[in-house]
Amino acid sequence: MTSTLLPGNIVYGGPITTSEAQDYPSLGQYVLDKYKSFGDQTVMIDAFTNTEYSAKFMYDSIVRLAQILQKLGVKQNDVIGLSSENSINFAIAMFAGFAVGATVAPFNVTYSDREVDHAINLSRPKIIFASKITMDCIVRVAKKNKFVKGIIAISGSTSNLPNLHSLLDLMSNDKYKTKPDFTSPQANKADDVALIVCSSGTTGLPKGVQLTQFNLLATFDSQIQPTMIPFSEITLLTVIPWFHAYGCLTMITTATLGTRLVYLPKFEEKLFLSAIEKYRVMMAIMVPPLMVFLAKHPIVDKYDLSSLMVLLCGAAPLSRETEDQIKERIGVPFIRQGYGLSEVTMSVLVQTDEYCKPGSVGVLKVGIYAKVVDPDTGKILGANERGELCFKGDGIMKGYIGDTKSTQTAIKDGWLHTGDIGYYDDSFEFFIVDRIKELIKYKGFQVPPAEIEALLLTHEKIKDAAVIGKPDEEAGELPMAFVVKQANVELTTGDVISFVHDHASPAKRLRGGVIFVEEIPKNPSGKILRRVLREMLKKQKSKL
Numbered sequence: 269m270t271s272t273l274l275p276g277n278i279v280y281g282g283p284i285t286t287s288e289a290q291d292y293p294s295l296g297q298y299v300l301d302k303y304k305s306f307g308d309q310t311v312m313i314d315a316f317t318n319t320e321y322s323a324k325f326m327y328d329s330i331v332r333l334a335q336i337l338q339k340l341g342v343k344q345n346d347v348i349g350l351s352s353e354n355s356i357n358f359a360i361a362m363f364a365g366f367a368v369g370a371t372v373a374p375f376n377v378t379y380s381d382r383e384v385d386h387a388i389n390l391s392r393p394k395i396i397f398a399s400k401i402t403m404d405c406i407v408r409v410a411k412k413n414k415f416v417k418g419i420i421a422i423s424g425s426t427s428n429l430p431n432l433h434s435l436l437d438l439m440s441n442d443k444y445k446t447k448p449d450f451t452s453p454q455a456n457k458a459d460d461v462a463l464i465v466c467s468s469g470t471t472g473l474p475k476g477v478q479l480t481q482f483n484l485l486a487t488f489d490s491q492i493q494p495t496m497i498p499f500s501e502i503t504l505l506t507v508i509p510w511f512h513a514y515g516c517l518t519m520i521t522t523a524t525l526g527t528r529l530v531y532l533p534k535f536e537e538k539l540f541l542s543a544i545e546k547y548r549v550m551m552a553i554m555v556p557p558l559m560v561f562l563a564k565h566p567i568v569d570k571y572d573l574s575s576l577m578v579l580l581c582g583a584a585p586l587s588r589e590t591e592d593q594i595k596e597r598i599g600v601p602f603i604r605q606g607y608g609l610s611e612v613t614m615s616v617l618v619q620t621d622e623y624c625k626p627g628s629v630g631v632l633k634v635g636i637y638a639k640v641v642d643p644d645t646g647k648i649l650g651a652n653e654r655g656e657l658c659f660k661g662d663g664i665m666k667g668y669i670g671d672t673k674s675t676q677t678a679i680k681d682g683w684l685h686t687g688d689i690g691y692y693d694d695s696f697e698f699f700i701v702d703r704i705k706e707l708i709k710y711k712g713f714q715v716p717p718a719e720i721e722a723l724l725l726t727h728e729k730i731k732d733a734a735v736i737g738k739p740d741e742e743a744g745e746l747p748m749a750f751v752v753k754q755a756n757v758e759l760t761t762g763d764v765i766s767f768v769h770d771h772a773s774p775a776k777r778l779r780g781g782v783i784f785v786e787e788i789p790k791n792p793s794g795k796i797l798r799r800v801l802r803e804m805l806k807k808q809k810s811k812l
């Protein structure tokens with residue numbers, strides 16, 4: 269992948285070399301044909317139950333469920349909600365939704381009733397698939413909601429509520445055995461929404477990101493690039509929740525490439541490690557907290573992780589120290605960081621297998637254009653100048669559902685404005701500084717909390733840290749840190765403040781102080797929930 273600079277300071281990642289997926293009539297057809305072509309090959313392994321599933325099983329189950337969905341009245345462009353931890357039926361339900369041309373809306377399984385209600389009102393699903401752990405919540409919310417006409421339990425049995433079906437019963441009921449009709453009507457790839465993913469909500473209530481069939485198909489094409497080991501020969505582990513854009517898209521893309529996908533319903537230390545050992549996992553989809561676990565946890569030494577060749581890591585900043593510690597400890601030859609967001613379908617920046625500079629998140633993927641814009645003046649900046657990162661390409665979302673205003677702020681002339689501050693250097697490697705919304709404003713200086721957090725994590729007595737701006741009448745905001753100490757160490761507030769004082773520029777000093785905590789609140793993909801920290805700070809102040 270070699271980037272080029274186009275006139276007007278636009279960086280281009282180069283052309284995509286195939287249009288195999290884009291040339292397909294629909295997303296559903298593409299997925300079905302792929303599974304058909306993989307035959308008896310094992311494509312899914314549930315590492316919790318140790319069950320293996322073949323591509324033929326996937327194909328047959330998807331077709332069967334698609335028939336059922338059509339019988340239940342699901343039509344093209346109807347929305348299907350999906351509220352489940354990673355499971356075989358999650359994948360089957362999603363792909364069956366695609367097969368009938370429906371839109372699939374996965375919901376975060378940790379959502380409260382209020383959040384599920386918000387997600388349902390955004391996406392308006394006709395039917396919701398719910399698992400054992402989310403069923404009660406979904407039933408409670410759906411009862412009061414006018415959009416939901418039926419619920420399907422994808423695991424366990426159901427009570428006798430009307431419009432509540434069990435997937436197992438439906439799949440074995442002859443009443444639903446009809447010939448599927450995948451022929452009509454024709455998909456409008458560019459416009460038909462395949463997925464509505466909820467943004468993480470780290471900065472406010474989640475927005476529904478609409479990704480079209482074309483967004484997904486084009487993203488598949490960008491992944492069909494020659495790699496050292498073909499994806500069809502790779503065993504890949506994914507514990508990242510599939511209800512989130514990162515987990516969902518990495519799962520779908522690798523599934524269509526014929527990868528052997530080993531998955532877990534949720535992260536559990538021993539299961540995670542034993543799954544790598546047992547299935548000789550070569551590649552894993554990671555987030556920074558999982559990387560820190562591999563780098564630091566004593567239990568890791570008890571397992572044979574020698575099969576690991578590549579760790580892919582995205583969603584939040586990963587420190588070079590963690591990367592180096594993992595390489596040294598388990599000898600993984602390649603750690604490939606990437607940068608993506610729900611609004612661009614998957615990743616737009618990835619590290620190549622060659623050496624990338626410390627702190628870099630890699631170079632542009634094929635088919636992607638980038639520019640860096642001064643957020644105040646709108647001027648397009650050049651190499652080594654910090655500004656808002658903007659991207660253009662076939663994966664850019666259709667828009668936020670029911671929110672034209674936010675869509676217009678996010679997409680201007682086809683360019684997605686990410687809200688992230690960053691820059692590219694002379695060799696077109698990109699660096700993320702922080703999110704615009706999260707920059708601390710200290711006496712007119714912009715202080716990126718992520719930079720202070722990375723510095724704090726290099727301290728041997730600090731296990732985890734998060735930095736926010738503490739409101740201050742005179743200075744605007746003062747940087748302050750929440751710190752988790754390593755077990756059994758002595759560390760004072762003064763120690764932490766002096767450490768930052770000695771290693772960072774004056775604006776970054778922790779003038780707002782330090783609070784020691786047991787844990788840093790994070791969302792499932794490892795993003796620090798700064799709004800929770802701000803609430804903690806407010807509560808502490810009101811107690812004083």
Ligand SMILES: Nc1ncnc2c1ncn2[C@@H]1O[C@H](COP(=O)(O)OP(=O)(O)OP(=O)(O)O)[C@@H](O)[C@H]1O
Nearest residue numbers: 467468469470471582583584585606607608609610
């Ligand atoms: N490698 C990375 N390094 C640093 N930050 C990253 C990286 N990858 C992703 N991010 C951050 O994650 C964001 C995208 O995350 P995601 O799509 O999960 O959430 P979101 O839709 O932006 O939700 P919200 O704004 O509610 O958190 C990016 O804008 C960026 O801030």
Ligand SMILES: O=C(O)[C@H]1CSC(c2nc3ccc(O)cc3s2)=N1
Nearest residue numbers: 513514582583606608609610614615
């Ligand atoms: O494309 C890759 O190789 C991997 C490396 S990391 C990555 C992604 N990171 C994110 C982060 C947020 C998000 O919404 C999607 C992705 S894909 N994809």
